[in-house]
Amino acid sequence: MKTKVTAVFDIGRTNKKFFLFDSEFQEVHREYERFDEITDEDGYPTENLAAIENWAKEVFDKTLEVSEYEISALNFSCYGASLVHIDENGKPVTPLYNYMKPIKDEIYDSFYTKYGPENEISRATGSPKLGMLNTGMHIYWLKYAKPEVFKKIKYSLHLPQYLSYLFTGIPVSEYTSIGCHTLLWDYEKKDYHSWVYEEGIEKKLPPITSSRETTPVSYKGKTIQVGAGIxxxxxxxxxxxxxxxxxxxxxxxxxxxxxxxxxxxxxxxxxxxxxxxxxxxxxxxxxxxxxxxxxxxxxxxxxxxxxxxxxxxxxxxxxxxxxxxxxxxxxxxxxxxxxxxxxxxxxxxxxxxxxxxxxxxxxxxxxxxxxxxxxxxxxxxxxxxxxxxxxxxxxxxxxxxxxxxxxxxxxxxxxxxxxxxxxxxxxxxxxxxxxxxxxxxxxxxxxxxxxxxxxxx
The missing domain is CATH 3.30.420.40 (ATPase, nucleotide binding domain)
Known part of the structure; x- marks a missing residue:
């Protein structure tokens, strides 16, 4: 008799982990992996996104073949403040930029001149000025620092949602990723901040779904409920x-x-x-x-x-x-x-x-x-x-x-x-x-x- 389990990819900055939990939420299996960083086009250190993708698919496929477990659900927990930008074919058009990557002062000056004052924007969005840790600022930077790349973007997905997309093929946004010091969300209006609409950035953000929702996916002959990530x-x-x-x-x-x-x-x-x-x-x-x-x-x-x-x-x-x-x-x-x-x-x-x-x-x-x-x-x-x-x-x-x-x-x-x-x-x-x-x-x-x-x- 196979044990029904929920699989989880838990992606941290250092350790990439894969867990199986039984119906009582007891851990029954885990795997760890680490990947050397690569550099982006500016020479700044960043995650090896392709290596993470390949590892995730390999470890999941391998686990599906294990006779003692039946994977009934899959979800993803990842560190925040990281975006994957995909084109109309679903392929990444940029590296997975490091959230510590510096942004030039003229980008900040441009943003806060148009939409400031800084303190009020931070108060409404619950987001202190944190550079690329504000994923809204990340997208704004991309629009003006790399406009030709920005034009190629169909959707910008936070990392948990991108990993989910790899298994479902459905691009979504999700509340906990949107609301984590991103500069995107106006907590008073309970909607994207007005600057997001004025810049047309909402068009790059797919529909919002709940963390609770799952999508039934037929994967290698098995039906698995896949979460949107968190x-x-x-x-x-x-x-x-x-x-x-x-x-x-x-x-x-x-x-x-x-x-x-x-x-x-x-x-x-x-x-x-x-x-x-x-x-x-x-x-x-x-x-x-x-x-x-x-x-x-x-x-x-x-x-x-x-x-x-x-x-x-x-x-x-x-x-x-x-x-x-x-x-x-x-x-x-x-x-x-x-x-x-x-x-x-x-x-x-x-x-x-x-x-x-x-x-x-x-x-x-x-x-x-x-x-x-x-x-x-x-x-x-x-x-x-x-x-x-x-x-x-x-x-x-x-x-x-x-x-x-x-x-x-x-x-x-x-x-x-x-x-x-x-x-x-x-x-x-x-x-x-x-x-x-x-x-x-x-x-x-x-x-x-x-x-x-x-x-x-």
């Missing part, structure tokens, strides 16, 4: 939304610490935009307020400096446990000591000064200062709402000092950590199913762990 951040949020009934905030930690509020009410304010807040989008089109902090990157840089300063191994910090006496000592006459390298803060000194003789004290000081920034970022995402539940996943979820200090400074919130290593892939499988998740889903599948606040006097 943006990875929105996908990773889905298991939480589907299994938690009360309002919560999710902090996804890593290189970036992203505070995600899926229960946001109202539009971004000008102050939100200044504080680097933005909107992602839920699968139903509603905004998700997001506040960003370059936490993991800054942590990595500062730990390297501390390790050198105290002449310890660079992974020594991993063994440092939370010590209440040490916290008392640094908190008693607390002053900010770290000058950040990749974060801007009003409180930071002109230069880093470390008065401690022990690494452990300096490390506690570093974590306290980072947690104070994290608290500010979390409160920015919450705004004036009453949210009492906080979930932490990612790299800092097992950092004892981070968790202890954060629970102290957010003492009115119930803090839990989760291991969401399958997050975006699992969400992509869930979104095209009609199954209701049970309340204990996170506990069973995400190693949910509740943390009690320790009162530090």
């Amino acid at each position: 943006h990875d951040s929105s996908s990773a949020l889905l298991p939480y939304i589907r299994s938690i009934s009360k309002p919560f905030l999710l902090v996804s930690t890593g290189t970036w610490s992203i505070s995600i509020n899926p229960f946001n009410i109202g539009m971004l304010t000008s102050k939100d935009v200044e504080n680097d807040s933005l909107f992602n989008m839920r699968i139903d089109g509603n905004p998700v307020k997001v506040s960003r902090l370059f936490l993991g990157n800054e942590y990595k840089l500062q730990v390297k400096v501390l390790s050198k300063h105290f002449n310890v191994l660079e992974d020594y910090h991993k063994n440092v446990k939370f010590d209440q006496d040490t916290f008392f000592e640094i908190n008693k006459d607390f002053v900010h000591m770290f000058k950040w390298s990749s974060i801007s803060s009003d409180d930071m000194p002109a230069d880093t000064k470390i008065p401690y003789t022990k690494f452990e004290h300096a490390y506690h000081q570093l974590m306290l200062e980072l947690v104070l920034l994290q608290e500010k970022s979390i409160r920015a995402a919450i705004g004036n709402q009453k949210i009492e539940r906080l979930y932490i996943d990612g790299g800092f979820s097992d950092n004892e000092i981070y968790i202890q200090l954060l629970s102290q400074y957010l003492g009115n919130m119930k803090l839990s950590t989760t291991d969401a290593s399958l997050g975006s892939a699992l969400g992509a499988a869930i979104v095209i199913s009609d199954i209701t998740l049970e309340p204990k889903f996170l506990k069973k599948n995400y190693a949910l762990k509740k943390h009690r606040t320790v009162i530090l006097n």
Whole structure:
């Protein structure tokens, strides 16, 4: 008897993954692949789109032949801010441009002269000025920097939708990709922003479909329900939304610490935009307020400096446990000591000064200062709402000092950590199913762990 499974391609910037999930959303198979980058026509590094396509077809075809599994559905979770432009024959007409590729100032000047002011455009679209990370700006750049290429474009597809197109032959747009800091979507009008229509760019964007919708496809003699694909951040949020009934905030930690509020009410304010807040989008089109902090990157840089300063191994910090006496000592006459390298803060000194003789004290000081920034970022995402539940996943979820200090400074919130290593892939499988998740889903599948606040006097 074959096991019915949902297949998911989970495409990250580094790892390209393929998963099979059974009817209980348990992982039964996975494959990983990495591809060397190539360069675009300007010599800038970019993804090897052809290699991704070939690998996806090969691994899917191979899995179809496996006797123990029957693939009944297929979906795609991919990183955002990436477009594939196809011609009338469905073939890409440009490389998969890197979202870090710089745009010349004259393009920005032209855009904001016509459609500014910048702050108001960002507020309405939930999109700070982020260069090619704004896929709307990406298309605008293409129209004016490479007009002959732009004329060849029949449709511009976000990466998840392009992978779906490879299997269905049907070009679509999808809410979570459109709504992820693209500069395209006006959250007040719940439609494309007026500048999109004035530039005629809506003609390059295929009809919008829901993340929940699937298309039955006859593939090598088998009928498979193929999803439209979903943006990875929105996908990773889905298991939480589907299994938690009360309002919560999710902090996804890593290189970036992203505070995600899926229960946001109202539009971004000008102050939100200044504080680097933005909107992602839920699968139903509603905004998700997001506040960003370059936490993991800054942590990595500062730990390297501390390790050198105290002449310890660079992974020594991993063994440092939370010590209440040490916290008392640094908190008693607390002053900010770290000058950040990749974060801007009003409180930071002109230069880093470390008065401690022990690494452990300096490390506690570093974590306290980072947690104070994290608290500010979390409160920015919450705004004036009453949210009492906080979930932490990612790299800092097992950092004892981070968790202890954060629970102290957010003492009115119930803090839990989760291991969401399958997050975006699992969400992509869930979104095209009609199954209701049970309340204990996170506990069973995400190693949910509740943390009690320790009162530090």
